[in-house]
Amino acid sequence: MTPLPQILVAPNGAKKTRADHPAVPVTIPEIVATAKACFAAGAGGIHAHVRDAAGGHVLDAGLYRELVAELGRQVPEMVVQITTEAVGRYAPAEQRQVVRDVLPKAASVALKEMLPDDADTAEAAGFYAFAREAGIALQHILYAAADVDRLARMIEAGVIPRGDTEVLFVLGRYSADLESDPADLLPFLDALARLRAIVPAEFMVCAFGRSETAALEAALQAGGKARVGFENSLWMADGRRARDNAERVAEIAALARRLEA
Numbered sequence: 001m002t003p004l005p006q007i008l009v010a011p012n013g014a015k016k017t018r019a020d021h022p023a024v025p026v027t028i029p030e031i032v033a034t035a036k037a038c039f040a041a042g043a044g045g046i047h048a049h050v051r052d053a054a055g056g057h058v059l060d061a062g063l064y065r066e067l068v069a070e071l072g073r074q075v076p077e078m079v080v081q082i083t084t085e086a087v088g089r090y091a092p093a094e095q096r097q098v099v100r101d102v103l104p105k106a107a108s109v110a111l112k113e114m115l116p117d118d119a120d121t122a123e124a125a126g127f128y129a130f131a132r133e134a135g136i137a138l139q140h141i142l143y144a145a146a147d148v149d150r151l152a153r154m155i156e157a158g159v160i161p162r163g164d165t166e167v168l169f170v171l172g173r174y175s176a177d178l179e180s181d182p183a184d185l186l187p188f189l190d191a192l193a194r195l196r197a198i199v200p201a202e203f204m205v206c207a208f209g210r211s212e213t214a215a216l217e218a219a220l221q222a223g224g225k226a227r228v229g230f231e232n233s234l235w236m237a238d239g240r241r242a243r244d245n246a247e248r249v250a251e252i253a254a255l256a257r258r259l260e261a
Contacts, residue, residue, distance in 0.1 A: 001137040002079055002105040004166055004204065005044025006225050007252055009035070011245040012049050013231030014057035014087045021234050023244040026051050028067050036075050037246040038229075042253025045079030046071070047108060047227060057087050059094060061101035068104060081106035081139065086113045096127040103134060108168065110141040111151055115159070125159045132161045139166040139204070143173050148191035152198050165201040167192075168227065171215050172208035179209035182218040189222060206232050213237035216252055220259050228252045 011034045016024045025034040028050070035046045048071075050063040068080050082104045084095035092114050099107050115124050131138050140160075142148050148167065154160045169188040172180030185205060195201050204225035207215030212233035216226040229245045242248045 001135050004106065004137060004139060004225060005079055006256060007043045007249060008045045008047050008081065008204065008225070008227045009038040009043040009245055009249050010047040010206065010227050010229040010231035011038065014049055014085050016230055017055060021230060024230055026055050028070060031067060032070050032074055034245050035071055035078060038249045039075050039078045041246040041249040043249045045081060047081050047083060049083050057089070059084065059090050059098040061098050064098065064102045068102065079106055080104060081108055083108050085110065092124065099131065099136065104136060106137040106139065108139045108141055111147055112143065115154065121159045128160045132163065137166060139168050141168045141170060143170050145187035145191040148188060148195055152195045155198055162199055165199045167201060168204045168206060170206055180207035180211050180215045182211065182215045185215065185218050185222065208232050210235045210239065213251060217255055220256055226252050
């Protein structure tokens with residue numbers, strides 16, 4: 001499986017539009033151009049959402065294949081991770097199917113969407129086994145420390161295969177103002193220690209709002225990876241709006257270099 005890089009850019013998400021920021025990429029050419037700029041700025045991969053003709057979130061295998069192919073031509077060194085995000089529109093079966101149809105090198109899957117409860121796990125188990133066999137690097141999206149513990153239970157139960165595991169901790173998603181705090185990471189790290197008693201696990205963090213940089217710094221200091229970009233925040237550390245996704249990536253890449261020095 002393709003390991004996820006230290007810095008992943010999430011340039012648009014499911015909902016952001018040019019009304020939020022004129023540099024939000026929506027079309028495939030815009031996403032590719034953004035990916036190239038962000039790769040040059042220090043992002044080793046892209047968390048990719050595609051949009052329909054009206055600019056809406058869509059899990060469309062054809063559009064994903066087109067995007068992956070174009071990224072492969074123009075920025076071949078960049079890891080492409082597709083999303084399976086439901087946004088209240090897609091059922092787990094549809095989320096699983098888009099991964100089967102696209103066969104990406106990497107995909108993100110929210111545990112609470114793919115396994116909304118523990119009663120019926122057979123279909124999900126088949127999907128997770130398929131992805132492991134196909135060499136698709138699944139990243140498990142987790143919104144709370146309880147989700148980390150549930151992931152561990154699903155691995156112990158055999159629903160999710162054992163082996164190298166990638167997780168994404170989402171900070172600030174359930175705060176009243178969609179603002180994260182670096183301290184939000186601490187319960188996740190406690191739960192991560194319990195998960196690592198079962199499987200090797202690498203973690204990445206994304207963080208909503210104006211504290212994105214501070215939260216990602218905390219993640220990097222703790223040995224994690226960073227997902228940065230307009231999907232979660234438009235703001236630089238100094239409080240101004242970023243010019244574009246590449247500027248956000250450049251700030252985090254510079255931070256990572258300072259921490260490694």
